[in-house]
Amino acid sequence: MPRLAYVDGRVVPLAAAAVNVEDRGLQFADSVYEVVAVLNGRLLDWNGHATRLARNLGELGIPVPMTEAALGLTARRLIALNRAREALLYIQVTRGTARRDHAFAAGMRPTLAMTVRPFDFAQRVAQQAKGVAVVTVPDDRWGRCDIKTTGLLANVLAKQAARGAGAFEAWLVGRDDTVAEGASTNAWIVAGGVLVTPPLTSRVLPGVMRAAVIEAAEGLQVRVEERPFAVAEARAADEALITSTTVPVLPVVRIDGAPVGDGTPGPVAARLAGAVWDRIAVQTGYCP
Ligand SMILES: Cc1ncc(COP(=O)(O)O)c(C=O)c1O
Structure with missing residues (x-):
């Protein structure tokens, strides 16, 4: 598997994938995530995961980084680029990057990152x-x-x-x-x-x-x-x-x-x- 990651609109080698040190995900764990099973190259229960992600973003007042349909397309593209068959898709959305301060400003742009790693379900x-x-x-x-x-x-x-x-x-x-x-x-x-x-x-x-x-x-x-x-x-x-x-x-x-x-x-x-x-x-x- 090539091990490519998606970070804020770019597909990059996993080893080079990075977010800003002032990202609120790093500073405050101000972020939500999903882990989705990839089996036979296909996503399992995508709707359930996408719905939960949207709800969690809403609960924390983090803007949705892209529509659910676009998120699904981006995830599937990353899986295809990684030629992943049995794997785990990891999606993380943080509130974004800002000068460190507990309170957050309105209108922040969320950070979206996705990785795919092989996983042996047969075990x-x-x-x-x-x-x-x-x-x-x-x-x-x-x-x-x-x-x-x-x-x-x-x-x-x-x-x-x-x-x-x-x-x-x-x-x-x-x-x-x-x-x-x-x-x-x-x-x-x-x-x-x-x-x-x-x-x-x-x-x-x-x-x-x-x-x-x-x-x-x-x-x-x-x-x-x-x-x-x-x-x-x-x-x-x-x-x-x-x-x-x-x-x-x-x-x-x-x-x-x-x-x-x-x-x-x-x-x-x-x-x-x-x-x-x-x-x-x-x-x-x-x-x-
Ligand atoms: C604390 C906790 N409970 C339950 C689950 C199971 O959730 P799911 O079935 O959506 O993977 C997870 C999954 O990671 C979890 O972290």
Whole structure:
């Protein structure tokens, strides 16, 4: 893959792609982003990502850098120039560059950057068969986790804590002892045949894969409840799982070292994973 990036209207080699040191994305994490799966050279769930990006820009009062249609064309062009087949498209929009000052001036021009990097989705099949471990950590994030901003320090430290403990993901736990989500995934359990995931509050990112999994569950006649669950309920659940663009359904087999169910991936996760791969095949033609 040639590794070309897009920055503010120009396609440049990734190694030469740069923004101004006074860009507010760098200075204040004053920026939002999207990660979109590229499978078989095609974008997965583009509308969901474009809609969420537009909403997040609106929430923060960052002007839209270009129309949704133009953004889609620019993204597809970058994917084609990179000759990307299985990859991740990263889109970041910052409020723009200005002399450093917490308050921002009206009429700033946003910075738009996109990169594409190869990604092996097929590795997930083996992981789906084995399952992964999660650890729980206190949720130290700000109050608007429904907005996908690049202010990810708490998520970064949580993920690092997971890695340090030999786990794949960290579940972020509130003061009320309920699980909000993972450091970069949505969280789910299966209890009594019902698929449970925390409701969309300001503590949870509305995952594009989360929406796809709810749709898949309905298609499989699996009941879905969007309600909080406590760590203790997750530990006692029949199954647990995580989802995201890069992790289309991954069974969780250990929470803080204790097995979930019998410690192996369960049947509901397997059916959901199958349905999500089918959805991917229908949209992109990709089969792992
Ligand atoms: C905190 C957090 N929650 C959930 C998700 C899953 O979102 P999506 O399914 O749109 O990838 C992500 C994705 O990166 C995330 O960072």
